[in-house]
Amino acid sequence: MRFPALLTLTSLSTVVHASTNHPSSTLDTLATESQGFHLVRRGLKGDCTAAYIANKYSKYCKQNSSEADRYLFLTAATAKGTCKCRAPYKLQSKNCVPDCQNGFSINDTRTGCICRAGKVTNVDKTKCLTVCSGGSYPVGDGTCAKCPSPFSKCSSATVATACASGYLSAGQCVTPAQCPSGTWADKTGKACSPCADADAKSCSNGSIGTALSCNTKYLFNGTCAASASLPSGYYGDDSTHTARACDAGVATCTGTGAGNALSCQLQRLPALRQLCRLVAMPSGTFADKVAKACLPCADPDASSCTDGKVGSALACNTQYLSLGICVAAADIPDGYYPDDTTRTAKPCDTGVTKCTGPGDGNALACGSDAAGTPYFLTPDASCLTQCDWGTGGSLPSHTCVECDSAAGILNCDAQGARQCGYNSDGELTYLTPTHACELSTVNFPGYYPDDTTATFEPCDDGVETCVGLWDDQALSCGTRKDGTDLFFVASSDASEDASLGYCVVAADCPDGTTADIATHICMA
Template identity: 25%
Template sequence: MERYLHRALCVDACPEAFYHTSEMTCQPCSENCHLCTGPDHCLKCTSSYYVSDGVCVKLECGEGEVEDPDYDDCMACEEGCKKCVLYNPRHCLSCIEGFYNFQDGCYKYCPAKTYSVEEDMTCVPCEDSCVSCDEHECYWCETDFFLLEGECVSACPDGFYGNDDTNDCEECHLNCATCGGFEDDDCLSCNEGKMLENGECVAVREVCPVQTFLSDGDECVDCHPTCESCSGEEENQCTKCGKGRFLTLQQTCVSKCPAGSFASQRSGVCEACPRGCLQCLDAQHCSRCETSRKVQMFLQNGQCVKDCVRGYPAGQMCHSCAAGCSSCEKNATHCLTCDKPFLLHEHQCVDECPSAHTVQDRKCQQCPTACRECTPLGKCSGCEENHFLQEDLCVPSCAERFFEDAERGECLRCHADCALCNGPSSSDCDACIDPEATLHRGACSAPCPSHQYRDSTTGECKAALFQWLTGSCQTLLLHSDASDSSLEKDAPLWFCFSKRKKKHRRCCVCVCVCVCVYGSCVDGCPTGYYAEESKQRCEPCHASCHSCVGKQSQQCLTCKAHLFQEAKECVETCRHSHYGNAVSRTCEKCDPSCAECSDGGEDGCLSCVPGLVYLRTEGRCLPSCPEGYYHDSAQHTCESCHVSCKTCSGRLSQSCDSCYPGYELSEGRCESGCDPGQHPVIKGSGIACQECDSSCLECRGLGPSNCTVCPAQAILEAGGRCLLCCHPEEDEDFATPQQDCCNCTETRGQCILSTNLPFRKEEEEEARGNLTIFIIASVLLVLGLVVVFFLIKHSRSKGAQSDLPPRGYTKLGSAGGFGSSSKYGGYTSSSSASHSGYTSSAGGRFQEAELVDISGHRSVTKEDEDDDDDDDEDIVYMGQDGTVYRKFRYGQLGEDEDELEYDDESYRFR
């Protein structure tokens, strides 16, 4: 067994705050580190520090927070605390504004038996026996005390009696020296010359003395010593008791009335307390209520009630709600309903609702997202800046077939002809609803008939011209002569060429419903471009657009692959309350409960709208936290209770509100009568104790998922299991590493669940990498050989067709009009010209096309040759870069033909 040297001693394992080295020694961890595996790899820090990148960092808590020694995190102080004491968040050192300081606590209102001092926001205690007071006098005394001239006395002086109803000292009847009430028969003693008889002071006459009774033998016999007057000599034959004693129903005199009754100063009798009252001062003032499993009674204003009125229960008493609050829970300021005319907003009673809220059932309800104003039914009537009202909702951009009216802040419907628009008129269209319609100056018109185009100035349909020109050109947008300078520079497409040695030129003009792309006339722009009507050209879209209707970033139709489409704009990140759909690549709205989200489901929230709390473990926003969680008011999240609690008010083990079966709540902790390492099990009417699982030090039930305290080096995860830290490498101390483990590199005392995967050594990884490279190279080599084989086979099949005429270029026709063609030297001449991958059809429209093999496949007749000889022409074609090249006639020269003059001319389009 390995042993390690530690301070000149050999030990089996290094102690806490030390780690073992390869030299078999124990070395100290870094400063403030409690558990580590190396000098720069701390796993657990001392109190007030947390682990960050393997080192311990000082915990800095904000206002209203204090260090949590159990979790190396910050926890909230008691409500109202600005700063509190470590280990005791209820011990306040200072209070936030609006709270009073009293005995290490902060209060919204000063507690009973104190009065407030506004100058320094403190609560000052009243005199010991006073319940309610100010700095000058007492107004209400404790039980068994009476108010006399602003002070509390335990007994009223002679001539006064204690009024139990008002707890005041009041004057006796003038015949009485002392009394129990204000009537003349309430005397307890008489002035000189008077004698007491049945409570009245009468003139002295011959009677039996006090504490005697007249027997049947007309003798005065002594009463029992406890009786002042009696009907017999037994203890239970008293008829009246002396001072300080009270007559019970059993006719005995006692100094303290039994439970369920009170000593009536007026009658001197023990009278029954009201129903449900265990102890009382009088018939109207209960001091303690009965409690049982079936019935829970609470003390409120001297009465025992089942439900607190205008208050909330705490312990066995009802505490009053704050001013304006008609019902509350948890504390005085957590209102449920409000007095009129107040309105309920976030559990506070306010004079009026804040902006973006509406009143419904005397409650402030938040308007939908981006609403500035809304109706009680939750329909928007006004929107925030940069939002528009559409169908009772506020949207950042209007839907299709609507446009944004910035002045009214509304989305108004486009004209029926428009798919996209910027105004209500039929001439405000940006795109047409009819895909065949033509957009001209914002108006959508039916398409022109075949062989016609729409004039960009007048909007009228005119005959489309595409022909060879000679002589006058007035009707073809050209000047009267046919020289180079005669060409209209604004014509959509033009190019010229010469015929052999002749000096005159012939020009081709494209006049159609078209635009110019790389020198070609097309009737639709390719992806990434839009038709700029004023220039009759295809202009590039904004860099963010994949397709568009204009150059602006707000005119996209589709987006680049890495962007999301939001209305007509392409963005990297969707706006608030929206998320990017990775499939449709659009920004879609989150669930109504989410302020931010990762998808559109109700369990995809990242944060919540006001009024809801975030349950991070499920990604949901809820009205309140479920069982086993508590509401963190600072973060508006549901955090897990300590595993020993069923419900709680905080994360600590002493913050429990209720417990699991077999446990009892004691000062905020859930405790059982079992020994450490055992848990209670209910059997019949009794409770037995069983051993915890071997992975737990303490637990709340059977199995490894009910741990509450873990052994050293193990961390308690939220599911109740004790797990070790994940090990990136195989550790000799762990022969079989467990699958589930805690990621201790990022934790602050909480278990971040991970999976411990086996890692291979570097030599194994290198060998596997070399094998992978070899396999990939072999597959690529085989595929390459297959491709070469098919290419050779294909070329041989081409060679078998050597008797066919050579391939050529498409040749421009000589005759005006559409559809005419001629054959020459095995090459086709046609009015369907191919340019830059676009082919013109008889209808004047251009579609994207591949290069077509136009080799002739029939013999050329003599008649054909004669026809072509009359009007021999050059061949014009266009390169992909937009340059127009002139080629010469094809085939062999005839005997009577002169040798051609070859000038290598080219023309580039603007």
């Protein structure tokens, strides 16, 4: 009698198209193996195991040579034989079946490993995943392909979702100069992000007041303002789309020079010429309506002020206006910088506590925004909420520091490690719940090291310790989140580690055992 042979598993990702259907014959179950590779009767009846077939000339079992690559029998002279499977097979219901790992499943004929429909294999086809991992995309045939450079993530070979170098714009990675109008090169998000001002043609970052040029409106102090919204003393220049100052003493105008004044500051507008005659207050004075005289401002550097009180300056000559006072550049408070164009102290960008100007490359120190989000100083003098790859934010210094690569930390943040890899000794480390990178031998109750993600993943609810999420991978049991107590049952599979088992509710403890609440074990 001949039977089809099982193909040898050469790779757990290989689909094996073979099956074996062994009949059984009634034979002695208490038997020993002899040099001739056959079983002899001992007075009891039983069936031949899958590794053996019935001898048609007698009621003996003889070895099925086609199964020899799967089975190994260990026997004693007077003991019952114990069946163990050769790698890469495992024992299941007295049969050796493929030991599928890394997400692969046993095929329907239980002869090989396949990646089921709805899942995909990774780039090197060693893992079966729900979705393609970072840096790869689904090809459409159940496999993943590596994203082309400079894409770090993508949805196809031509559409990027994140960039390794450059900035993401409409599915492509571009240089800062190639970011479209109305956007800016966001180093934190590695993308061309929209300016805060809807009319801005360009801006230094996404904060309000950082516009650098405008499309239809007029640039004034970092914002794009309509002509009617410009402050007194300014007009909109259509050639540059910027707000420019009217001539001295002119309150409103359409331009500079004669014929463009519309109203004057404390002066009169003669008919026809539309030119303000100089009768305005001298620099450093204000019009005191009570005294009917030009009195000096309280601040000696003020070029104009509202009255003679301290803190009433409107503009400064050589210093910088800060909260109604003219101060030297060195005395400007933290969070502001001196603007030589307007002679005012302007606020630094969001998250920047000290700076020499707006935009990237001018930050001196970082802090937190109004919502409490921390920013961190990068080596190129920018404040970001997330440091570049390989560095992490450090508190309370609010600086980006190098991750501890010797400990296996690939990426980190203010809390600690974010991604782990190989340490300086070449050992794979795993991300722990405490944001550290540790070897798989380190014990974290309720977690197990997952080789696929290089992370300590949580055990199932109610399982206190485990080596994985498969059946028979629990080490000890506890209490579920809903308060249900679970109890440990050792694996009945002789090929499994004796310390492994599974967790059940008290009612499911095997016959002959009871649920011991002190140890959470089904005790015999």
